[in-house]
Amino acid sequence: xxxxxxxxxxxxxxxxxxxxxxxxxxxxxxxxxxxxxxxxxxxxxxxxxxxxxxxxxxxxxxxxxxxxxxxxxxxxxxxxxxxxxxxxxxxxxxxxxxxxxxxxxxxxxxxxxxxxxxxxxxxxxxxxxxxxxxxxxxxxxxxxxxxxxxxxxxxxxxxxxxxxxxxxxxxxxxxxxxxxxxxxxxxxxxxxxxxxxxxx
Amino acid sequence: xxxxxxxxxxxxxxxxxxxxxxxxxxxxxxxxxxxxxxxxxxxxxxxxxxxxxxxxxxxxxxxxxxxxxxxxxxxxxxxxxxxxxxxxxxxxxxxxxxxxxxxxxxxxxxxxxxxxxxxxxxxxxxxxxxxxxxxxxxxxxxxxxxxxxxxxxxxxxxxxxxxxxxxxxxxxxxxxxxxxxxxxxxxxxxxxxxxxxxxx
DNA sequence: GTCTATATGGGGATAGAC
DNA sequence: GTCTATCCCCATATAGAC
Numbered sequence: 001x002x003x004x005x006x007x008x009x010x011x012x013x014x015x016x017x018x019x020x021x022x023x024x025x026x027x028x029x030x031x032x033x034x035x036x037x038x039x040x041x042x043x044x045x046x047x048x049x050x051x052x053x054x055x056x057x058x059x060x061x062x063x064x065x066x067x068x069x070x071x072x073x074x075x076x077x078x079x080x081x082x083x084x085x086x087x088x089x090x091x092x093x094x095x096x097x098x099x100x101x102x103x104x105x106x107x108x109x110x111x112x113x114x115x116x117x118x119x120x121x122x123x124x125x126x127x128x129x130x131x132x133x134x135x136x137x138x139x140x141x142x143x144x145x146x147x148x149x150x151x152x153x154x155x156x157x158x159x160x161x162x163x164x165x166x167x168x169x170x171x172x173x174x175x176x177x178x179x180x181x182x183x184x185x186x187x188x189x190x191x192x193x194x195x196x197x198x199x200x
Numbered sequence: 201x202x203x204x205x206x207x208x209x210x211x212x213x214x215x216x217x218x219x220x221x222x223x224x225x226x227x228x229x230x231x232x233x234x235x236x237x238x239x240x241x242x243x244x245x246x247x248x249x250x251x252x253x254x255x256x257x258x259x260x261x262x263x264x265x266x267x268x269x270x271x272x273x274x275x276x277x278x279x280x281x282x283x284x285x286x287x288x289x290x291x292x293x294x295x296x297x298x299x300x301x302x303x304x305x306x307x308x309x310x311x312x313x314x315x316x317x318x319x320x321x322x323x324x325x326x327x328x329x330x331x332x333x334x335x336x337x338x339x340x341x342x343x344x345x346x347x348x349x350x351x352x353x354x355x356x357x358x359x360x361x362x363x364x365x366x367x368x369x370x371x372x373x374x375x376x377x378x379x380x381x382x383x384x385x386x387x388x389x390x391x392x393x394x395x396x397x398x399x400x
Numbered sequence: 401g402t403c404t405a406t407a408t409g410g411g412g413a414t415a416g417a418c
Numbered sequence: 419g420t421c422t423a424t425c426c427c428c429a430t431a432t433a434g435a436c
Contacts (some may be wrong), residue, residue: 002419003268003421004419011259014222018309018310019309019310020220020222020309022220022222022223023222023309023413025411026411026412026413027412029412035420036419036420036422037412037413037419038413038414038419038421038422039242039419040412040413041412041414042414042419042420043411043419046412046413047412047413050207060413068419073406088265088268091242101308103205104308104364105305107364107366107367108301108304108305108363108364108365108366109218109219109220109223109305110218110219110366114210114366115370116367118367118370118371119370122367124373126372143322146277146384148374149372149374149384150372151372151387152361152368152374153357153392155298155360156357156359156360156361157353157356159356159360160355160356160360161310161352161356162307162377163363164307165308166307166308166310166314166318167307167318167322168313168352170315170318170319171322171323171326172326172348172349172352173348174348174349174352175364176311179352184346184424185307185348188396191392191395191396192353192392194391194394195391195394195395196391196396202401204402205403225430226429226430226431227429227430235402235431235432236401236402236403236404238402238403238404238431238432239402239403240401240431241428241431241432242401243401246430246431247429247431286429299423305431311429352433368435390412
């Protein structure tokens with residue numbers, strides 16, 4: 001990928017994150033990327049193409065990492081695998097915070113794109129967690145519970161603080177991108193999971 | 201409030217929810233409300249005025265309900281009060297789902313309005329929960345924990361499934377506005393709180 | 401309070417030169 | 419691949435008649 005395309009993508013990611021997709025103009029992206037505005041249509045067939053490229057590469061990278069980790073922890077017990085996958089998701093969200101926020105926000109509006117992202121990517125994103133839980137239930141290491149509901153609760157705790165980073169900073173006096181926050185978040189989620197999956 | 205203003209407000213709430221604030225035009229609101237588009241500027245000084253009115257009345261209603269409940273449960277033990285306030289927040293979110301989604305989405309974009317909502321309303325929204333937890337800690341009924349972090353985890357579990365209602369329906373096969381979902385959500389949050397506040 | 405008509409600006413996209 | 423100039427559309431907001 002040549003330099004111009006990269007500059008456009010990172011400028012767009014930054015501005016979409018801050019002002020939203022509709023709140024960001026092609027001209028503004030071009031200015032931030034220090035690139036002529038016509039190049040955005042040339043390289044990405046328009047503003048929506050930029051968004052789609054960002055989303056696709058976000059999930060492609062994530063799923064590649066998940067696959068690598070699944071091979072590495074193939075023989076680990078479910079609880080440990082759960083801990084690992086949650087750690088991976090959290091780290092990834094934090095390292096790709098602008099696009100995470102962008103995706104989560106745009107998913108909540110009605111659009112063709114949102115529906116496609118849900119079916120193409122989000123179900124697989126969820127599956128990364130639910131398969132590990134189901135594995136633990138099958139092997140009787142976890143209580144038999146409604147996997148979907150548990151996964152939804154976990155994803156809520158993982159994702160909401162990143163989406164509402166300004167709220168977290170301003171109202172909760174916490175820094176959502178700090179190492180300390182990530183550690184607490186993981187500990188909190190694992191405590192929840194123990195209460196659901198291990199205790200009666 | 202006369203009928204025209206009401207029609208505009210409910211049309212706007214519906215469309216802002218579905219298409220987002222920026223994704224909704226004044227013309228579209230007027231059409232949905234079956235009202236002349238000039239009346240929106242006349243009654244609310246523009247599109248942003250409609251949004252501000254919706255947000256203000258949402259929180260005014262919520263805080264009124266919270267105050268009423270605080271009087272009613274004045275002498276109840278902290279755990280029961282916690283259960284009550286969470287139930288109230290959940291019911292309110294569900295009954296005012298479009299505006300809840302709208303607010304949560306728009307909060308995540310950088311704007312003057314978002315900052316004002318955070319300082320004016322969200323801190324008080326959080327306080328409704330944190331004061332009950334702090335009360336329980338003071339009376340030694342709860343473990344001494346970081347209230348802010350717990351409240352953030354609770355709010356995440358309460359709010360994210362409503363914001364991402366389409367995801368919940370399409371990927372999790374759950375209906376976020378159903379009675380059954382609300383019951384499970386409350387039970388799940390209380391289980392989390394017991395694990396944090398009561399157990400070692 | 402409500403309407404019509406319109407002013408004014410900004411948006412995304414592209415044709416065509418280099 | 420990159421730039422300039424421009425087209426066309428749609429948005430918000432308002433002036434002024436009723």
